[in-house]
Amino acid sequence: MPGPRLLCGGNWLDLSQPVVMGVLNVTPDSFSDGGRHVDAEAAIARGLELAAEGAAIIDIGGESTRPGAESVPVQDELRRVIPVVRGLARESRVLLSVDTSQPEVMRQAVDAGARLINDVRALQLPGALQAAAASGAAVCLMHMQGDPRTMQRRPEYADLVTDIKAMLAARAQACIAAGIGRERLCLDPGFGFGKQLAHNLELLRRLSEVGALGLPLVVGLSRKSLLQALTGRGVGDRLAGSVALATIAVLQGAHVVRAHDVAATLDAVRVAAALRPGGSDAGVV
Ligand code: 9MG
Numbered sequence: 001m002p003g004p005r006l007l008c009g010g011n012w013l014d015l016s017q018p019v020v021m022g023v024l025n026v027t028p029d030s031f032s033d034g035g036r037h038v039d040a041e042a043a044i045a046r047g048l049e050l051a052a053e054g055a056a057i058i059d060i061g062g063e064s065t066r067p068g069a070e071s072v073p074v075q076d077e078l079r080r081v082i083p084v085v086r087g088l089a090r091e092s093r094v095l096l097s098v099d100t101s102q103p104e105v106m107r108q109a110v111d112a113g114a115r116l117i118n119d120v121r122a123l124q125l126p127g128a129l130q131a132a133a134a135s136g137a138a139v140c141l142m143h144m145q146g147d148p149r150t151m152q153r154r155p156e157y158a159d160l161v162t163d164i165k166a167m168l169a170a171r172a173q174a175c176i177a178a179g180i181g182r183e184r185l186c187l188d189p190g191f192g193f194g195k196q197l198a199h200n201l202e203l204l205r206r207l208s209e210v211g212a213l214g215l216p217l218v219v220g221l222s223r224k225s226l227l228q229a230l231t232g233r234g235v236g237d238r239l240a241g242s243v244a245l246a247t248i249a250v251l252q253g254a255h256v257v258r259a260h261d262v263a264a265t266l267d268a269v270r271v272a273a274a275l276r277p278g279g280s281d282a283g284v285v
Pocket of ligand 1: 061065099118119120140142188190191218219220221258
């Protein structure tokens with residue numbers, strides 16, 4: 001019986017040890033020439049740095065999904081994302097993921113070399129399910145209550161983890177019915193997406209219950225606003241808190257940790273993985 005793994009565009013990603021997915025946001029506030037254009041060369045260079053730090057996956061996104069963010073026209077998203085996917089596919093063998101909900105962006109990104117589709121809307125926009133199915137890429141289905149513009153206003157759950165699991169299981173079933181096999185699916189409970197501090201903490205405590213759905217588990221906690229509440233620190237000063245959260249997530253069964261600070265996060269997930277039941281003691285004398 002093989003260990004946890006994910007079929008990404010015909011290649012298996014081994015998840016028997018947890019891996020780090022590096023965040024590459026190509027929005028004008030990250031790699032801008034000072035105007036509205038994204039500097040693709042600077043973004044590609046940053047992607048190569050993330051790969052050199054040990055990222056197994058690089059997640060490239062052109063739409064901000066922060067709380068309160070407005071949606072971006074598809075043409076803008078394409079203009080930001082596609083040259084960066086193409087450039088990284090040319091210069092590196094690292095697995096590329098496209099962070100998008102738009103079917104046209106999925107299609108063009110996979111043509112340009114992406115092999116994972118990371119959709120915070122879990123393929124619920126019209127045409128997304130079909131585009132992802134036809135692409136052959138793996139899919140990360142994320143839970144979100146509401147949409148980024150409004151999601152933090154008053155999120156409510158009957159039972160947080162039961163509700164999240166029900167939504168993710170239903171979206172996984174929809175994918176399977178559309179021809180996306182289980183081996184191409186991974187799940188993400190969506191920390192911070194329609195969740196207040198108490199929700200995020202309960203979700204982290206009960207993360208292994210989401211893992212019980214039996215698909216690889218992705219988490220994104222890096223620099224998120226729960227760290228503002230817990231540590232009082234601004235977004236540029238949350239490395240230690242992010243690493244602590246990544247460690248806990250791996251101890252609770254996460255297979256993929258989405259992070260801005262790849263090298264530090266990779267050290268943390270390796271330490272945590274060694275402490276899990278059956279974890280390796282490699283390097284310990
Ligand atoms: C795009 N994006 C922002 N936060 C994220 C998270 O927590 N998980 C996933 N899968 N994607 C995210």
